[in-house]
Amino acid sequence: MQKILRFLFKSFVAFILLSPLWVLSYKWIDVPATPLMGIRKLQSNPKHTIQHQWVPLSKISKNLQLAVICSEDQRFIEHQGFDKEAIEKAIAEHKAGKRLRGASTITQQTAKNVFLWPQRSWVRKGLETYFTFLIEKMWSKERILEVYLNSIEMGNGIYGAEAAAKFWYNKSSDQLTVEEAAAIAAILPNPRKYLANPASEYTQKRKEWIFIQMRNYGTLVFDKPQNNEYPGY
Numbered sequence: 001m002q003k004i005l006r007f008l009f010k011s012f013v014a015f016i017l018l019s020p021l022w023v024l025s026y027k028w029i030d031v032p033a034t035p036l037m038g039i040r041k042l043q044s045n046p047k048h049t050i051q052h053q054w055v056p057l058s059k060i061s062k063n064l065q066l067a068v069i070c071s072e073d074q075r076f077i078e079h080q081g082f083d084k085e086a087i088e089k090a091i092a093e094h095k096a097g098k099r100l101r102g103a104s105t106i107t108q109q110t111a112k113n114v115f116l117w118p119q120r121s122w123v124r125k126g127l128e129t130y131f132t133f134l135i136e137k138m139w140s141k142e143r144i145l146e147v148y149l150n151s152i153e154m155g156n157g158i159y160g161a162e163a164a165a166k167f168w169y170n171k172s173s174d175q176l177t178v179e180e181a182a183a184i185a186a187i188l189p190n191p192r193k194y195l196a197n198p199a200s201e202y203t204q205k206r207k208e209w210i211f212i213q214m215r216n217y218g219t220l221v222f223d224k225p226q227n228n229e230y231p232g233y
Contacts (some may be wrong), residue, residue, distance in 0.1 A: 006021035006160075012053065019130075019134070020134055020138075020143075022082075022115070023115075023131065023135060023138055024138050025135040026114065026139075026147065027035050027137070027138055027143060027181055027182075030053075030054045030082060030150070031054070031114055031147055031150065031151055033052070034041040034113050034114055034159070035115075035116065035117050036113055036117070036118055036153060037050050037052070037159060039117065039118065040157070042154075044157075049157050049165040050156060050157050050159065051157055051158050051159065051166075051167060052150075052159040052163050052207050053162040053163055053166075054150050054160065054162070055124040055150065055161065055162045055174075056146065057142055057145060057146035057149070058135065059162075059172070059174045060146075060149055060161045060162075060173045060174060060232060061161075061165075061172065061173055061174050061175065061176040061180045061181055062150065063176050063177060063180070063181035063182075063214075063218060064165075064173060064176050064181040064184060064185070064219065065145060065149065066181070066214050067182045067184070067185035067210055067214060068106070068148075068149065068179040068181075068185045068188070069086055069106070069117050069145075069147075069217070069220065070185070070210055070213035070217050071182075071185040071186065071188065071206075071210045072094045072105075072106055072109070072185070072188060072211070073104075073106040074217065076105065076106050076107075076141070076145070076211065077141060077222060079105060080136050081105060081107040081108065081132040081133060081136040082107075082108070083105050083134065084133065084183075095219050100174060105132075106126055106144065106145065106148050107135055107144055108129075108131075108132045109150070110135060110144055110147055110148045111128050111131035111132045111135055112124070112128050113148070113151050113152055113153075114147060114151055115122075115127075115131045116128060116131070129183055140222075141222050142144065142222055147159070149161045151193045152188065152191075153192070154168075154184060154187070154191050154196075155187070155191050155192070155196070156191075156192045156193070157167065157169055161184075164184050164196075165180075165184075168180070168183070168184060168196045168197045169197060178211065179207070179211070180196075180197075180215065182207045182208075182210040182211050182214065183197060183199055183207050184196045185207075185210050186199070186202075186203045186207040186210055187203055188202050188222045
């Protein structure tokens with residue numbers, strides 16, 4: 001029993017010491033693969049392919065950057081990893097009898113996608129909180145968005161903005177139009193079920209909602225006040 005406890009203690013200490021270095025390394029190193037990619041590969045047949053090509057944030061359309069923020073986390077620039085208002089609203093709606101919905105921020109999703117696994121559990125949620133804290137302390141908002149847009153699932157076997165742009169629209173991610181960006185953002189709740197192109201009824205409705213949010217949001221500017229103009233409108 002003592003050997004087991006000693007092993008667990010040493011493992012815990014090693015994790016506490018090494019995990020910050022792991023997070024810090026991704027401040028500069030592009031994420032080569034994620035746990036989800038490996039899980040999907042194991043779950044699928046041997047012919048399952050993974051399409052993933054890293055590109056810098058400057059090569060990803062501002063349209064897609066804004067569309068994802070407007071659909072997933074509109075206070076991304078303002079919060080420190082956790083959206084208190086969204087959490088409180090989700091809890092209030094659940095108490096009122098509505099289905100409990102997620103309130104995860106882009107930073108939390110990045111923590112889950114890059115460092116953890118998709119299945120829900122209290123252990124994973126605790127680790128997600130820990131990694132979210134480290135990410136916000138060590139990375140800039142631009143880097144968080146860059147890693148997020150290069151790592152998230154955007155179709156069956158499609159990971160990241162560049163692969164998604166080529167798969168759905170046969171173009172580079174820096175060439176995505178407002179409508180195309182909104183369509184890709186619209187499928188993020190379940191990218192293996194919904195289609196960006198041709199858009200399903202669900203995708204079309206959500207795309208229209210995202211389009212309105214983009215117009216209302218204004219220009220995407222990091223660490224600067226927003227204005228009411230957005231190029232392309």
